[in-house]
Amino acid sequence: MGETIASKEMHEYFDGLEARLKEAIEIANRARAQGGDPKPTVEIPLAKDLADRVENLIGVQGVAAKIRELETRMSREEAALEIGKQVAEGVVGNFPTKKDAVEAAIRVSMATLTEGVVAAPIEGIDKVDLGKNDDGSQYIRIFYSGPIRSAGGTAQALSVLVGDYVRRGIGIDRYKPREEEVERYVEEILLYKRVASLQYTPSEDEIRLIVRNCPVCIDGDPTEEAEVEGHRDLERIGTNRVRGGMCLVLAEGLALKAPKVKKHVNKLKMDGWDWLETLIGGAKSGGSAEDDQKSKIKPKDKYIRDLIAGRPVFSHPSRPGGFRLRYGRSRNTSFASAGINPASMVLLDDFITNGTQLKVERPGKAAAMSAVDSIEGPTVRLFSGDLVRIDNIKEAYEVRPQVEAIIDIGEILINYGDFLENNHPLMPSPYVFEWWQYDYQAACPEKIPEEKLKNPSSALALRLAEEYNVPLHPKFTYLWHDINRNEFEALRKFVVENGTFLIGEGILKLPLAASFEDGIKPVLEKLLVLHRVKEGETLIEEALPFVLCLGLDNSLEEKASMPETDDMVEAAGVLSGFKVYPRAPSRIGARMGRPEKSDLRKMSPAAQVLFPISNCGGITRNLVSASDYTSCMNGKIGEIEVELGLRECPACGKETYFWRCECGEFTNPKLSCPRCKIDVRGAETCPKCGRKPTSVANVKLDFRSIYKKAFENVGEREKMDLIKGVKRLMNGQMTPEPLEKGILRAKHNVYIFKDGTVRYDMSDIPLTHIRADELGITAAKLRELGYREDIYGKTLERDDQVVCLKVQDLVISYDGAKYILRTAQYVDDLLVKYYKVEPYYNAETIQDLVGVLLIGLAPHTSAGVLGRLIGFTKASVGYAHPFFHASKRRNCDGDEDCIMLLMDGILNFSRAYLPDKRGGKMDAPLVLTTRIDPKEVDKEAHNIDVSARYPLEFYRATQEIKNPTELEGIMDLISSRLGTPEQYEHFMFTHNTSDIAAGPLKSSYKTLGSMIEKMEAQLSLANKIRAVDAPDVAERVLKSHFLPDLIGNLRSFSRQRMRCIKCGEKFRRPPLTGACPKCGGNVVLTVHEGAVRKYLEISKEIGERYGVSSYTRQRIELLDYDIRSLFENHKVKQMGLSDFMSGSAR
Amino acid sequence: MNEIDIIRAVIEEGYQISPQAVELIKLSNSPENLLKYILSTIDDCVFVIEPEHVDLKSFEASTTFSRVTSGAPPGTVSGKVSGKISTPALDSASEPVSDSGYESSSEPSVEPDIVSAVEVPDSNPEIEPEILSSQGSNSDFDSDPVYDSASDLVHDSVHDSVHDSVHDSVHDSVHDSVHDTVSDPVNNSIHDSIHDSIHDTVHNFLPNPVSPSVSPKSIKKQASSFFGTTGPSSAFKNDLRMNSLFSNQKNSFSSSSRDEGIRYIPGRNPVTVLSDITGHSTCVGEYMQFVQYFRDRYSRLSEILRGRMNARPIESLKRRSFRRGSDGNTEELSIIGMVSDISTTTNGHKILSLEDSTGSFSVLIRNSDKELFELASRLLLDEIVGVTGSVTNDGNLMLATKLLQPDVPNSVQRRTGSHGKAVLISDVHVGSSQFLEDSWLDFLDFLKGESDSEEMREIAAQVRYLVVAGDLVDGIGIYPDQEMELDIPDVYEQYRKAAEYIREVPEQIHVIISPGNHDAVRQAEPQPALPARICADFPENVTFVGNPALVDLDGVQILIYHGRSIDDLVASVPGVSYQEPAGAVLEMLKRRHLAPTYGSRVSISPEKKDYFIIDPVPDIIHTGHVHTLGVQRYKNVLLVNSGTWQGQTEFQKRVNLMPMPARVPVVDLANFDVKILAFD
Structure with a gap:
């Protein structure tokens, strides 16, 4: 562009x-010109721009020029929708029917949305058709197929919007679903969730809402074997099988990305999409003023619904003690990744490290973690009773063995952009240093060094508050909102009656035993008032601000009476006379998603060269053993039978399996009809029956000589133990890779992917x-x-x-x-x-x-x-x-x-x-x-x-839970820099980190061995963290992981397939002969008792230890009984185990 | 007898054998007899026959013993057996499909409608069973030991399927006579133990059992004295052959191996449980058990077909060359196989892959043959069919001209002579928030004879049996988030509540409860009866059986199956729907199998015996599960799918299923008329 x-x-x-790229390509071209590859030139073309990619991808003439033109005036999404409309209307391109035009329009639009990078517009949309409503009007049906997945949720959802936009342009009516069709969608999507899997499963009502209101019919080809049980043979739905593409678009597209769709609907001012509002639910943005007043951010438990064993919960939804939100961006966060202090990583038992995915309560669904050491770490209670905050990793490792409980797991750094991207209302910002600094600068003319401001003494903080009416510094602002009035009053009373304040040292002493008895210590912990325990006394350092906030003076006498309010932040403000702001109004729940990854790519089974050796190389597909293979006693050594594409030399007419003839000429595939067995001589289809011809044939290959030759060619000695080939090639013409490459890869111990x-x-x-x-x-x-x-x-x-x-x-x-x-x-x-x-x-x-x-x-x-x-x-x-x-x-x-x-x-x-x-x-x-x-x-x-500092307006706006789009103007976003040289340079960040890679090297999820070990670690962590309800974790893991696993395995045991251990053939049921009918090998079960029992004992144990609900415990009990009944011979046990006796005893 | 023969023989019986044991058998003087002896005495729960199972001493003892006692009463045996079998009355009056074994020898009191050699007339339903049994016991005392010896002969000499059935007859007869002699109040546990001890004695060949004090054990003593009988009487052998031939002609020979005990629950309304997994599950989850399970299905169902067609083993098709004769016609052949795959060619023909224990073969069904094609498109995976057709020149494909399913022979007659009524219900779902308690209480009032209408009270007075075909309670954890739809979230509470309801049923009504997929037993079918801990809450007049279970209700045989496989049938057989569930049961009956397709919605436990086989053909098949009501008749078999006591659930709403709650079919046991009573 x-x-x-x-x-x-x-x-x-x-x-x-x-x-440098050009130089490399020249070298590669020279090398490939030798003819050692299927083509003599480099096969990765360089992409020019998006517009070209789209035109070439879809094949509609004139699209590229139009896109370039549109992009000068509008955003790409708008351009994508607009180009779709123009294609549908016939402004661009030329189509025989309305249907074709609509189809091309949706594809072009989608390709533009996905930057012409993914295959979804071609492979993900099967076709577009027109259907008839019951009132006689027409509607659009878009047939999605499996690869639509690659478009990603947003593009999937927008493709529906495109369909709607396009149909309006050419006057086609909306889809009016019949009630049975609505129910079919409900059944089908829930069935798809069972047979495949969905990242997000909408509720039944959500599905109904979407289907009833979506103006375009989301249809699809059957992708799964499973069939729906009710709602079969519907007139307008062509299949009883599950349509995977449809399920994806509806669930992971429309349902999940509703906020994003809404954004575009608003922009385009389209009507008929108001229902998205209902779908988005909690996060209402356009409410009236009084609504805003009430609109509080409610806890969301979606992220915690499907708990997996071994992946711990770090905080229940919005619970005190969970991650405290801090707005800002470090150089290694943003773009759906968030920062936490490396000390948090360590104290959360190493489960989190750089790159670990966390499923978070908000703003998005998930975020990768990065170490940011300029934010606060966790606050822990040690066995000694000390309450300390650990901000650096070294200290974290030191105190880890002494940690009794994690009272607060520290801050989490999330940038404004992530809220904007997810269209999530801004949660109230805590009163943090960045914000305080604005207040300080506005009120105080003094120049105080920033270091001092960041970590002020209590005297400085109080002086600024008293002299300049600067709000109380965050360091001395406690979490007053986390305690209730009773606790506040009890604490105040306790300090008055039992406390000793050493004015000189600024230390408040409280008797430990009494503070336990009166339940005061937990209150101090809730407030995050750090303290140490020494000789039977609790010592709070720099305690004067705390004392003042309790409404006491430095002789611990009540100087003000308790105000009539239930808001303890307000109470602290009134009592102290300072401005006191909430310290942690927004907590973010999180659990571990998947661990970080850094590993070489191996296919499964791994391969080092794409050369087929059938079963001749054993289960390791070893070329070395294939070269010694003999099919029978007196068979030729190294002769193997494999599927390869036949090729023919155009010059000398010789047949070969390789792309190059011995005479040096490049060969062509020799195509023949698989049915008529005739040579089609390069035609697209068989002249006799019209089938697609193929060059593939079963050939006897003198592998040994090819193998020897290859070693000779590269001048390596035949001293290798293992060179991994493949069983069978997957490509259409069965083109193998040169063996030489495999030899060298084996030498350097590297593996390849399907493309070489x-x-x-x-x-x-x-x-x-x-x-x-x-x-x-x-x-x-x-x-x-x-x-x-x-x-x-x-x-x-x-x-x-x-x-x-x-x-x-x-x-x-x-x-x-x-x-x-x-x-x-x-x-x-x-x-x-x-x-x-x-x-x-x-x-x-x-x-x-x-x-x-x-x-x-x-x-x-x-x-x-x-x-x-x-x-x-x-x-x-x-x-x-x-x-x-x-x-x-x-x-x-x-x-x-x-x-x-x-x-x-x-x-x-x-x-x-x-x-x-x-x-x-x-x-x-x-x-x-x-x-x-x-x-x-x-x-x-x-x-x-990319700013270095968020403006004060931002912090203020968060208090009103404003929609992030309202602040786009005042934030320094990439979008505002586009089209200027600044789009590449002079980015800044708000929070620095001293080491981007700080934290544990590997997530303990990866270092712990068995699932049971992981589960133990998960629950022991759950027990330590205040924000986590361990019995709930246990129950959820049982419910969403272990029990379904047990039930699923039990079921699949009883319906299982069998497998031949020799040739790998699978059987739907055991052959009556018992042995494999193909090769005579032993047939074995694919699901064994061990797999079924795997989680039974641990489930029972957890169920008891954590006191999960009796419902869940009974489920385990019944499963235990079921498993025993299935795997124990009743005849053996009959006399001993009365359980198995029926009521016959009567 | 070489190694291979031994191994093969062992595998055919469903066991495996260790090389050491093979060696040991080979070393014996008469390996053949030894092996047979081992196979006949080995415990069912053994999988691999090890040297320690080769009990040479007992074997020696048995042979010596038999030599001593040989030649005692075989003559009488043969006379009796042959007499029985050739009785023309059997042809017409008794079930052709019935187990020739137990039926021919059973008690009038248990099987009142069986015509036996001594021409015991159809039992008079008016006569109290107690009286009948005492009569019966006298006449049977003599014959029992005779059968025993017969069974032993069979052990050694004839095809094992024959052996099994005859062997069973022994059991049954011994057994029956036992409880005939035991007076009514003697409870079942004693009865069971007696049965077991007899069983043991039989197998251990104890020459001199310790004399028991209880009177029935004298039978055992008598029985055992005949046990070693060898020297196969040729007459007897012939008779057996006749027997099998005879049965084949009538397509009714059954080879069911019935080594589990038959339970008889006496009373005014007695019940005999004829086939039930409870306490007999042998599954431990090994591959060979799956093989054995399907082999049993194949051998028993193919036996039914074998009488109607002259089928050959599949392997034999492959070895032959099938050149066309000079007249250009190819020979027609028949095979019987289990359907392992069904596919459609590009031209729309169907290709079946049929499998027997020797190999598999492809069968083409041309779509031009409308009738045949129609039949083929209703075929299910894993059912047993017989196919007749010609084999193509290359010997790879059979072109079918005829398809045969085991089906019910037209000659099946219903049992007559019983009286009273049986009430069939299922899917009560106690505990569900959709449980229709008001209707249910109305129903209980009806049973108590407290209905408003005179007519209802009249019916109630005649009710002798209440049969519950599964899902008595809603259970827990059956589907995700079930707890949201439960009024009673505690499964034991659910059963306690259910027991409370059942207590209201008048005690003279015999209640039979079979489990379903919502019940607290294993999900894999066949399901054993509910666990004792749950049963304990229920009153005396309740009998718990497994699922499926074949039960005799004072002369009427009812097959109870919850009906999990109906889901499969609805999905794969055209025209079968949830609205008419009895149609699905009809499809089962045609296949003589309750759950033909493996690996779909029915979870199975691979048992030694395929409990799903419908053999003998019962008078009534009672299913539930799908919550809709359906009644049909097929060749004198009454098919009833009873409705439910649960309103429409969220799941049913989703799959568009309208349940039919609170409708109760009541079957007249004398004439099999069905009345549907409504309680809503």
Whole structure:
């Protein structure tokens, strides 16, 4: 879309990247020209811009030009809707029927929404049709299929909106569902939830609401085997089977993303979508003034509904003691990732670390975690009785063994942009230093150093409050709102009667035993009044503000009487005469989602070369043993029978299985009709029967000689134990990879993915600023890579200067770097030994890799993004600029995706290897985006705020629970910088962190062994955290994990399939002969007693230990009985076990 | 006898054997007899036959003993048996499908309608059972031991299916006579133990059992003295062959192995539980048990078909070459197989994959043959069918011309001569918030004879049995979030409440309760009866049985099955719907199987015996589960699906199912007329 708007420095950066890319492609082209691959040139085309991608993807002429034109005037979503409308109306493109036009319109629109990156617009929408309402009018039916998943919820939901927008344009009526159709949707979606799975399952009423009101009929092809039980054979629904695509769009699209759809509906001023309001429910935005007054943020328990064993709950919904919300952004948060203090990570038993996904109560569904040490850590009670707050990780490790209870789990840093992105009303901000600073600056003319302001003495805080009427500093503001009036009065009375205040030291002494008796200690803990216990006394340091807030003077005498209010914050203010604000009005519940990931990608089973060896290589698919394979006693050694595509040399007419003939010519597939067995001579269909021809044949391959030859070719010695091939190729023409590549991969111990590339997976974490010293590199190296200034505009000289990360630069884990190093060495070997050209990387250590180009690629997409490696981290994550993640269509809520070496991609990737099935083209680098244009990345990234400080208005607005869109104007958002050079540079953050990778190295979820161990850890943590109700956790885990597992396994035992251990054949029921009819091998069960019993004992134990409801305990009891009844021979036990005797005793 | 033969023989019986044991058997003087001996005496719960199961001493003893006692009374036996079997009366009066074993030998008091060799007339329903039994006991005392010896002969010489049935007859007769002699008040536990001890004695071949003090044990003594009888009488053998031939012709020979005890609950309204899993589940979850389960299904159902077609093993089709004769016609062949796959070709023909214990074969059903194709499209996976047709030249495919299901023979006659009424209900769902308590209390009032209408009171006075086909309570944890729809969230409370209700049923009415998928027993079918802890709350007049259970209600046989498989049938057989559930039961009957398809909605426990097989053909099949009412008749079998006592649930709303609550079918046991009573 025209020129990149950027500063000179950024232009140099992009040009530098592209020059290196060009150079690499030239080398790869030279290598591939040797003919060692299916095609003699690099097969990853470079993507120009979005408009082109869309036009090529859908194939509607003139769309690209129109998109470019529209994008100058409007946002991409608007443009997407508009281009859809124009296609439907026939302004762009030319279609024979209205139906075709509508279909193309929806596809184009959807492709534009998804940046032309994903396959969903082609593979995810099967067709669009017109149906007839009972009143005779027409309506639109959109048929979704499985791959619609790749579009993501928002685009799925918007595609429905597009359908509506388009139909209005051309005068088609809305869908008027019949009542039985509505119920069919309800049944079907709930059934889909059972047979497949849904991230989010709408309630029955939500489904009814959506179906009754959605103006477009969401339809789909059957994707699952399961059939609905009621509501069968409906006239307007073509199948009784479950339509997966439909379920996804309705549940994960419309239902889940209703707030986002609503945003667009409002923008476009479309009517007929008011029902979204009902769907969004609690988060009403447009209420009247008095509604706003009442509108309190209510606890949401959605995130905790499906609890999984071993993934602990950190806080129940909005409960005191849970995460305290803090607004702001650190350099490693935002974009659906949040920050917590590394001390919290440690004290929460290492379950959370960098990259760990947390399911959160709000604003979104999930967030990845990052270490931010400038916010407050957890407050814990030690066995000694001390109440201490731990803000740094070292101290956290020291006190961990002494922690008796975690009274408060610390702060969580969430940026404004995440609230905006999720359209979640702003929750009241706590009274934090950032806000206090505004009040201080407004009231106090004195210049006090910031360090002192951040951590003032009680004297300074009181002086500022008394002299300038600055509100009481957050440090001395306690959580008055967490106690009730009785507790307040009891505390006050207790301090008056039993307290001793040492004026000089500022220490308040309270007798420990009495404070236990009167229940005062728990109140102090609730207030987070830190204290130590010494010689039978509770000592509160810097206690004067506390004493004053209780309405006492420094001789502990009541100087004011208790005001008539139930608001204890107000009471503290009135009693002390200071302005006292709520310290933790917003708590955020959270539980662990999935752990962070940083691991090499292996297919399952893993492969090192795409070469088929059928069963000849044993279960490890070992090429080495395949080369020694004999089919029978006197069979030829190394001759194997496999499926391969027959190919023919156009020059000498020889038949072969490889893409290159011995004479050097490239060969063509030899196609024949699978039924008529005739050679179709390159025709698209069989001339006789019209079937699709194929070149695949079962061939006897002299594998041994190919194998020997390959070793010879690369000059390696045949001393390998294991080279992993595949059983059967998945690609259409059965094109194998050259064996040589497998030999070299085995040598360097790297594995490949289905497209022939080597990949490494990591959790996505955003990063906007870096320091050389935390990335394992030097400032000099950074300068070499084109970094010049730090964030303050100073020349980059020292390793600890903070600089703004360039958009395509990546930081990867050390483990990943080691794998990439091996890959680089493999690529060099490949270049030298196989392609016979110069090596490219020459890398000895990971340091040599700094500056190499990588390709980033996310699952479900087909477009890679060019990146550059600039450093390493000990965290098990992949750090990149949010734009980089967004250009792969990822946010950072716990997603993971992969990187590959550029040279590996362009040398080894070939479309010929891709599986020939629906979705086969996903997760493959079909194109490569070379330059990130913020305008063309997922729009989610535009909602990132990049200021150094949030304005005072913001904090005030949060108190009114305003909608975040109301503040868009005053926040420094990416969206406001688009189209200027600032879109790439001069980002800031509000909260710094001294080490982006601080915290445990691995989540204990990964280090703990069995599920039972994890569960023990989960419950022991639940017992420690004040904000967590352990019996509830136990009950939920039983209900949502163990019991369904037990029931499911019990059921599948009794309906199970059987499997042959020799050939792997599966049987719906056991063959009557007992043995495998195919190979005569032993047939075994697929579900065993052990699998059924797995969680029984632990369930029983947990049920008892945590006193779960009798309903749940009875369920366990019945399951126990069921399992015993099924697996115990009653005849053996009959005499002993009266349980199994029926009522026959009578 | 070589190793392979031994292993094969063992596997066919559903056991496995260790190499050491094989070796041991091979070393014996007469490995064949030893193996047979082992197989006949081994405990059912053994899976792998180890050397310690090879009891050489007892084997020796048995052979010696038999030599000594050989030649005693076989003559009488043969005479009697043959006489019985050839009695023409059996042909017409008794069930052709009935187990020739137990029926031919059973007591008049239990099976009043069986015509036996001694021509005991159909029992008069007016006569009290007590009287009958005392009469019967006299006449049977002599014959019992005779059967026993017969069974032993069979052990060694004839096909084991025959063995089983005859063997059963032994049990039954011994057993029956036992409780005939025991006077009424003697309770069942004694009765059971007696039965067991007899069982033991029989198997242990004790030459001189310790003389028991209880009178019935004298029978055992007598019985055992005949046990070792060998020297197979040729006459007897012939008779057995005749027997099997005869049965085949009538398509009714049953090979059910019935090693579990038959329970007889005496009283004014006696009940005999003929087939029930309770206390006999042998499943421990091994692969071979699944194989055995399906083999039993195949062997028993194919036996029914075998009488109607001359089928050959599938393996034999493969070895042959099927060249067309000079006249161009191919030979027609028949096979009997279990359907393992059904697919449709691109041209719309159907291909069945049929399997027997020797192999599998594909059968093509052309869509041009409308009738056949129609039949084929109603076929279910895992049912047993016989197919006749010609095999293609390449020997890979059979072109079917005829399809045969086991079905009920037309000659089935209903049992007559009983009296009174049986009330059939199911799906009470006590504890559910949708439980229709008012209607239910009305129903109880009716049973108590407290109805407003005279007519109802008259009916109530005749009620002898109340049969509950599952889901007495709503249970817990049956579906997600069930607790939201429960009034009584405690399952034991639910049963206590149910027991309270049942206590109101007049005590002369015999209540039979079978479990369903909501009950507190294992979900895998066959389900055993409710656990003792729950049963304890219920009054004396309740008999708990498993699911399914074949029960004799004073001369009328009723097969009780909860009906889980109806869900499968509705989904896969065209025309079968929840609105007419009896249609689904009819489909079961045609297949002679209550739950043909494996792996779908019915969870099974792989038992040694397939309890779902409908054999013998009962007079009534009573199902529930789907909450709708349906009554049909098929070839003299009454099919009843009783409704429910629960209003429409959230789930039913979702799947669009309208229940039929508070409708009660009442069956007249004399003429099988059905009246539907409404209580809403």
